[in-house]
Amino acid sequence: MTQTRLITPVLVGGAIILMLGFAIRASFGVFQIPIATEFGWPRAEFSLAIAIQNLAWGIGQPIFGAIAERFGDRKAIVLGALLYALGLVLSAFATQPWQHDLLEIFVGFGIAGTGFGVILAVVGRAASAENRSLTLGIATAAGSAGQVFGAPVAEALLSHFPWQTVFVIFSVTILAAMAALPLLRSPARAAHHGTSEPMGTVLKRALRDPSFTLIFLGFFSCGYQLAFITAHFPAMVTEMCGAVPPGSLLAAIGIQSLSTLGAVAISLIGLANIAGTIFAGWAGRHYSKKYALAIVYLLRTIAAAAFILVPMTPATVLVFSLVMGALWLATVPLTSGLIAEIYGLRYMGTLYGVVFFSHQVGAFLGVWLGGRLYDISGDYTLVWWVGVGMGAFSALVHLPVKERPLIAQPA
Numbered sequence: 581m582t583q584t585r586l587i588t589p590v591l592v593g594g595a596i597i598l599m600l601g602f603a604i605r606a607s608f609g610v611f612q613i614p615i616a617t618e619f620g621w622p623r624a625e626f627s628l629a630i631a632i633q634n635l636a637w638g639i640g641q642p643i644f645g646a647i648a649e650r651f652g653d654r655k656a657i658v659l660g661a662l663l664y665a666l667g668l669v670l671s672a673f674a675t676q677p678w679q680h681d682l683l684e685i686f687v688g689f690g691i692a693g694t695g696f697g698v699i700l701a702v703v704g705r706a707a708s709a710e711n712r713s714l715t716l717g718i719a720t721a722a723g724s725a726g727q728v729f730g731a732p733v734a735e736a737l738l739s740h741f742p743w744q745t746v747f748v749i750f751s752v753t754i755l756a757a758m759a760a761l762p763l764l765r766s767p768a769r770a771a772h773h774g775t776s777e778p779m780g781t782v783l784k785r786a787l788r789d790p791s792f793t794l795i796f797l798g799f800f801s802c803g804y805q806l807a808f809i810t811a812h813f814p815a816m817v818t819e820m821c822g823a824v825p826p827g828s829l830l831a832a833i834g835i836q837s838l839s840t841l842g843a844v845a846i847s848l849i850g851l852a853n854i855a856g857t858i859f860a861g862w863a864g865r866h867y868s869k870k871y872a873l874a875i876v877y878l879l880r881t882i883a884a885a886a887f888i889l890v891p892m893t894p895a896t897v898l899v900f901s902l903v904m905g906a907l908w909l910a911t912v913p914l915t916s917g918l919i920a921e922i923y924g925l926r927y928m929g930t931l932y933g934v935v936f937f938s939h940q941v942g943a944f945l946g947v948w949l950g951g952r953l954y955d956i957s958g959d960y961t962l963v964w965w966v967g968v969g970m971g972a973f974s975a976l977v978h979l980p981v982k983e984r985p986l987i988a989q990p991a
Contacts, residue, residue: 589765591703593761594719594763595725596760598696598723601664604664605726605810606810608633609814612626612815623951623955626680627948627954630807631944634807634943634944635943636688637940637943638803638938639688641932641933642933642936642937644659644660645701649926649929653764658693660690660692662755664689664690665754667684667689669747669748672747697929700928701925704916705925714862714865717857717861718857719913720909721857724849724856727849730850734746737749783934785923786931794977794980798974799915799935800938800942801973802939802942803941803943805971806908811946813842813846816960817841817842817897819959822894824837828894846901848901849904850908852904856910861913861917864917869914869918871978871979874975874979876907880971885968888961922983949966950963
């Protein structure tokens with residue numbers, strides 16, 4: 581039975597796991613320069629490892645959604661946490677690019693098991709229909725809360741410990757997040773839009789639906805933009821931004837180096853996104869989700885184009901971080917809510933996982949292409965413009981989506 585209250589133990593438990601898991605995930609860009617410097621690697625090497633992590637996350641998402649729906653949500657989450665921790669610990673001992681590439685598969689599967697696909701499905705089932713969109717926004721915002729402190733904590737730890745030790749600390753952190761697991765007592769599977777049908781039948785119907793295809797394609801650019809910024813923006817700021825002026829307010833509060841500014845930028849994105857995702861959840865409750873998605877992608881496109889067209893300064897970095905942050909994960913409660921509205925709650929985790937695979941293919945391309953084109957051209961300008969174009973495409977592709985429950989057709 582769903583809960584009529586907005587804040588429930590399920591929401592609190594899910595928020596804690598998302599917050600800690602995404603704090604770690606959001607910090608990987610901070611390790612770009614330390615790892616490349618230690619081993620003398622070109623930027624593309626560790627970028628490929630992070631790209632593989634994102635692709636593994638996408639592949640693992642529908643798998644973990646199916647595991648949760650077949651064997652239970654909490655078992656899927658525990659398995660994800662174990663893989664996450666294992667990948668981090670073993671990565672601390674990796675000294676070759678191929679080793680990092682292989683081990684990031686474990687990390688990616690771990691993020692899938694402890695991330696949005698599984699936990700949003702639990703939270704969505706536990707919420708009442710009138711609160712569902714806002715509840716999904718709050719849970720998504722918890723991931724952003726992790727992003728607020730993830731990159732700065734990693735930067736601070738790297739000033740005292742080698743990156744290998746920080747990876748081990750993070751592995752302990754994700755295991756500690758399992759203390760919130762008892763709160764995730766999922767309600768009975770919701771009877772909604774033909775939920776007595778087998779998973780395969782519902783999945784085949786969704787895959788034949790043009791609206792599902794459009795949502796799948798639209799989520800691609802979201803992954804490209806977010807993963808590129810998470811993995812490369814700290815390094816991009818460090819190498820392309822104008823210096824922090826001595827005696828400025830930023831210098832006075834301790835942001836004196838561009839590497840620190842890059843980490844703070846990721847934190848600001850997460851901070852602004854707390855409000856942005858909650859607002860997106862509210863908007864999805866009161867307005868058309870597909871039009872809200874189109875607006876989010878359009879605003880992202882405008883912000884990204886404006887940022888690269890003007891000289892990069894500490895001020896423009898901070899403004900862009902706040903604007904992009906407000907739009908950062910706003911797509912998640914809207915996309916997951918759209919899937920729940922059209923296809924029902926019973927297999928929401930699996931169906932969202934399929935759509936999320938597109939997101940992570942985009943993420944793979946954004947991270948890998950960012951490193952590859954950087955090595956070729958010496959900066960990030962070209963790959964940034966590719967992201968601008970993709971954002972415009974996603975703004976358009978959501979407009980034809982039919983935002984209504986899909987009526988079960990006879991076999």
